[in-house]
Amino acid sequence: MTHPLAFVFAFFMGAAVGSFVNVVADRLPAGQSLVRPGSHCPVCGTHLRAFDLVPVLSYVWLRARCRYCGAAIPRRLPLVEAGTGLLFAFALASYGLSAAFAAAAVVLGLLVAIAIIDLEHGLILDRVVLPASVAALFMAPLWPLVGVEREFFLWSGPLASLASSLAGGVAGLVFFLAIVLLRPGGMGGGDVKLGGLLGLLLGLGGVAIAVWVAVVAGGLVAAALLALRKRGRKSEMPFGPFLAGGAAVALLAGPQLQSWYLGI
Template sequence: MENIILLFDHLKVFFAVLFFVLGAIIGSFLNVVIYRLPRHESLVFPQSHCPICGHRLSTLDLIPIFSYVALRGKCRYCGAKIPPIYPIVESLTAILFSLTYLKFGLTLLSLKYLIFISVLIVVSFIDLFEGVVFDIVVIPAAIIGLIFGVFGNLKDTILGIIFYAIIFFLIITLSKLFYKEGGMGEGDLTTGTMIGAFLGFKFGIVAFILSFVIGAIAGILIMLISKKGGKTEIPFVPYMSIASVLAIFFGNYIFAFYLNLF
């Protein structure tokens, strides 16, 4: 019996490491999407190259996380600094992939959340650096979330989509009435609808509330640090993504805690 338990533990560690490596590889591709999509470049051609000197990168230059550390954050050919965003995205994706496996195992739910997390990383970093959300990413992702809902709780999935669509439509409409500039945009609406498709109604509400809490805290800190007062523009999609990830891993606990308050 002890040998079986030990074997199970070894397999769990093996798969956790395997998902970490897989996440790092996927994260490397997500970096390509994050960089090229806003520039309307092909995700396939040309092959990966240094954006400064244009030299094509070799296989050794493209090993996720490791290459950045080995090269000390510089291009092998021209010595230009490599933005730290690359290892950050790779490491973040790797960690979240591994944690997803550890929580949900080798299940369809894991696949659903791995896709969801990958999309969240892409839209978050693009919104953070470029201030734009691409419907070509979130709308197909929302459809994928709906398809997964067919194999799970379709009613909850549809309610999640409707909830986010209605609530963000109202928020955007009101923000346009009270703010000439800024406020929420259509990108937040489509991203929210995609989140509703993947999380459903129950966890969608958790993520919705958390996104505003996280956004408010981060917004106050950013304004205090930047000393720009209320004029600081803050993209909201990254907060929605952080809240969604928290809902994935802790949604049941948060929901239970909320119910126990009453």
């Protein structure tokens, strides 16, 4: 049993990572440096101190306003911090306190950043996806060493995990490339590359779950928006957030989902 305090620790670790994800989502699409200048209020420019930057809590005790000029703090900041915190707590429940938890946590932070940037800018950045793909490829044979077994045609171990990643990467690329070629206008090159990255990260079985969850969830949300007449049939809904969400589900509940699906 994981100690209850460990979940509190995981939540605040996730919230701190979420705070960095907010910086990434603000600065990377604009081509700004992630480290310089330090955190500052975008309205008055005052350099923020440690007690202004405590994830989630600062937002609450500052009552959603800048301490120095009173400008409203965007709601996205505490939402991303709390959301990433919850994801880390779920990861701890899935993996226990282990190296696998640390690896899953890194992947979850990456997924949140990709989802937020796509939601706000309609962009899936090569500057995020390409280096992450290289890292995922190097990580692939390590998963079994931290206790995450990824079988590939009844074969297991580091090489099977690498094979599963490569097959997943190709499958993700080909699947979305086919959609782009068959139905131009719906998805873009960013979704194709993200499909490849998720395959490399999750392996063949994992990317199948991620895409399945993303398609079902995306379809439900699109139908709901259409019913509420919030969007016309033509207007674009970014698919990256659904893919990132599907990948998080695959990462956190993949084995359980697989056995549930095979059971019915």
